[in-house]
Amino acid sequence: MRAHATFFSVSVGALTAFATAQRSGEVDVDAILARLTLEQKLGQITLIPIGEPQNIPDKDRNSIVGNWQEAARTGRVGAMYGANTAAYTNEIQRAAFEESEHGIPLIIGNDIIHGYRTIFPIPLASSGSFDLELMQSLTRAAAVESRAAGTHWTFAPMVDIARDPRWGRASEGAGEDPWFGAKVAAARVKGFQGEGLDRPDAVAATAKHFAAYGAAVGGRDYDTTDMSEQTLREIHLRPFKAAVEAGTATLMTSFNDINGVPASGNSFLLQNILREEWNFDGFVTSDYTSINEMIPHGFARDLQHAGILALEAGCDVDLTGRVYQSQLTEAVEKGLISEATIDKSVRRVLEMKKRLGLFENPYGDEDTEAKVTLSDEHRALARKAAAESVVLLKNTDDLLPLDGTRGTIAVIGPLADSKRDSLGTWAGMGRAEDAVTALEGLQNAVDGARIVYAEGCKPDGDDRSGFQAAIALARSADVVLLFVGETEIMTGEANSRADLTLPGVQRELFEAIAETGTPVVAMLSTGRPIVVPEVEEKADAVMSVWHLGVEHGNGIADVVFGDVNPGAKLTMSWPRAIGQIPVYYARKNTGRPYRPNTRFVNRYRDMTMEPLYPFGYGLSYTTFELSGLDVASPEIGTRGVATVKATVTNTGDRAGSEVVQLYIHDRVATLVQPLRKLRGFEKVTLEAGESKEVTFELGTEELAIWNGEMDWVVEPGTFGVYVSTSSKGGLEGEFEVVERGTNGKMWGEN
Structure with a gap:
């Protein structure tokens, strides 16, 4: 890890009388701030990544961990992320809290997007439950596990509005509607933060990515956005305002520029709207090196210029880039930025540490961690959420639910027995071995029916060698459950897709299985809407089963066999073709609205304008x-x-x-x-x-x-x-x- 900081020394050992006073609840942020050197102030607004303990080679552990401890001990860093387990985070925390000059604790953050160790359905899937209480309970459980393990701060919820399914990060949000997205944002923030940030089961939430990140041109991650202020406020800011009103502790800036101004240097967003209009009193962090990236944007000349622009705009914390730490001491000496501006951001970080109760106890609790992590209670919640996130899209002649007591059920497809893909993107500290695959869940659930399985093909690539075995299996069965879609690595950040049809030879596999004449239930395991008109046409039944987390397979089985009647709805429209994108329900009329059999109107020449499946759509086993x-x-x-x-x-x-x-x-x-x-x-x-x-x-x-x-x-x-x-x-x-x-x-x- 390359160091950018200016090194300085302090005397360490026993806590000073001043630092000791902080332990007794006499936390005076202004007094702490007054004692810090400029370098220590910049350390407080620097957030660095540290490795997960299981990924550090034993031979390097002492030196690597020692470097991080030294950075904390000397005040060169005020926040870290990437660490997990109470034992490990406490080891790092101790250097800051008990061995540093001022005894200022670290705030430790992590990407807890849809669960810590107990992984719940991806957020797009759980939003389809239309159950705000359930969604809040999922972030509540994630907070309980996280805080016990020493994490104080989650980089979630993502509240960006997504109307382009090509954008991989659609999986992290609540879909296309800003009013609904605002309700979900508030629920998820409240779940993370619980009844008070200083409680031992709460974490600081981060509403991200501020702002309009989901409107990137072409659905390409990190791309530009350009829109009217009305559109910005009506569509993209509404969930953020709801998150602020719900008390979100922090916000994270987005990678994109908005109308030419990168979000991390956008004072209109960070000052005029966020602080002056909305009265936000938490702190704002950049995204990963987004301050540095204002240089290739063409907005900043160099790192020092970027750091000045970001801090003056209102971006309080520098995530990973180390721009503030390496550049702003000199900038202050040259009179390019005032130390008072730096103090504003440092004060906000210290106030948040105070609100979180870290000056009293910043440590994880190993006993609580062992009790709550992947607990039976949390797994039961994960199973409930999984079942309530499944969307029934088609059910010809009431093919579903299936009878688990008799007959032969062929389970086919590259996503039927993949533990890692069951978890989905951004799976926190989740482990593949914790997951129940669809095949395992179905096998667990049957009581007399026979389950047979064939992979058929890989998720990607052109290998068709498994087709014949899968076709033979389908012909021998009474019904086929065909699991096709996306792997977890095909979705999420940096996974925009120009072609949203079934990857590899999965479409060919579907066509071959459909031609056998055996009834086919298409089980679409994805992280976003995809383009599958042929599936809607030829399958006897269709389910969107997403990536549902550790109880993926059990939740699916609960719905397939009718123990749970599906009631979820789509929160993003599914297009019929790539050319329809962006496709969303809340469209405005034109001066020439569509009329059938009329040429000069708003239409496509070659297909309907209607999506394959619209927002809010989802069937049930009843009517x-x-x-x-x-x-x-x-x-x-x-x-x-x-x-x-x-x-x-x-x-x-x-x-x-x-x-x-x-x-x-x-x-x-x-x-x-x-x-x-x-x-x-x-x-x-x-x-x-x-x-x-x-x-x-x-x-x-x-x-x-x-x-x-x-x-x-x-x-x-x-x-x-x-x-x-x-x-x-x-x-x-x-x-x-x-x-x-x-x-x-x-x-x-x-």
Whole structure:
């Protein structure tokens, strides 16, 4: 590891009286700050990666760990990431907390994206549960395991809006809708941070990547973004604002530039919006070397210029790049940046350490770690989340659920028995051996049925040598479960894909199995929407089973055999073809909207504009019917609240869950509005024949838009209302927003 820092020495040994005072709860951040040298201040805003203990060769361990301890002991670093286990993090922490001049603890961060050791479904998958309480419980469990192991800070949740499935990091978020994404962002932040940051089961959350990272041109990771301020605020900032309102401790900047200004040096984002408008009081970290990368962006001349731009813009912490540490001492000496500017960021970091209770106890707890890590309770939660994340996309003639007591079930495909791919991208400290594969889960679940297995082909490449065995197996079976899709390494960061069809020869395998005449259930194991119109056409049933974590296989089996009735929905639209991308439901109308059999209208010449599967779509083993739409007030004031009611009935023969969704359309506005915007949802579980009335309220938060003057306002006019089970179809009504309500008074007046 190359060192960029200026080295300096301090006397070490027993804690000073001042440092000792910090242990008793007398933490005075300003007093600590006043005692730090400039180099030590820069150390506090430097975050460096350190190796995981299992990856350090025994012969190098003492020297490598010793170097990290020395950096902590001398104050050259204030934060580290990549360490795991309480024993290891405590070993590093002790040098900072007990052997340094000022006794300032390290804040230790990690990428806890969808679990620490207990890996849950990828975030895109769990968002499809439409169960905010469940999503919060997943980040809560991750926090419990993380903090016990000595991690205080997670680089999650990712709250970027993703409308281009070519972008690999779509797997880390909550999909395409900003209103829904805001709800999910708040739930996940609350789960990580629990009832208080200073509690021994909480970690500081990081809302990332600020901002518009999901709008990268062409779906290419790290690429540029360019958009109006209205689009930025309406679509991409909304989840971040919700995360801030939920109390997120930190934010992370994005790699991209926004309208020509890289996020890590963007004062409009980091100062004007985040601090002045939203009153954010935590700290902001760069992403991995994103400060350094302002040079190839063409925004900074050199590292020193980049460091000055980033810190003055409001990027408090330098992740990995060591720009602040190596460049800003000289910059202060030359008068290029003030030490007072550095102090602002250092104070924010120290305040966060205080809020986390690290001055009292920064250590992991080995006993708690052993108790909670991969516990039975967490595995049960992982299994529940896995089953509730499976989306049923097609089920011809009620082929599913299968009977596990008889017959022969052929399990085929390159993703049926892969432990690593079951975990998915960014699997934290997860281990492949912890995972239950789909094949294992199905084998565990059957009670009399016979399971036979063939891989068929590899996930990628052109080897077809396994086709014949797979075809023969399919012909001998009563039904085929065919697991195709993406490996975990095909998704996530730096894994944008230009071709979203089934990789390698998987499509050929599917076609060959479909031609056998045996009923085929296509099990799509992916990290994002992919392009599979041939699967929709030829498979008898289709499920999106994503990458579901350690209980991947058991969760799938629970759904396949009907122990759990699928109730999840898609939170990203699935395109029919690459050429449709970006495809999302909340599109605006044009002056020439689509009409059939008309040439000069908004259309494709060669296919429909409709996605293969739309946002909010997902089937069940039972059926539901909506009725009785009631818009309680046909007219409300601009500060009023519209109440919308509808009844949902389970018209099938088994219990199940339906997500009732409410959409609106501001039909005439000062800026053209999308034809539909999600503004409410309720997940309802009903017994066969049971009905329930659901109620939604539409107030300022749901009806307001950013107008041309960049004011957040509710405009008078007619609003269409749609209550449905996806972003298509449903019950329709409307109401009017006027300057005054029907009683002649503004809402809120007596």
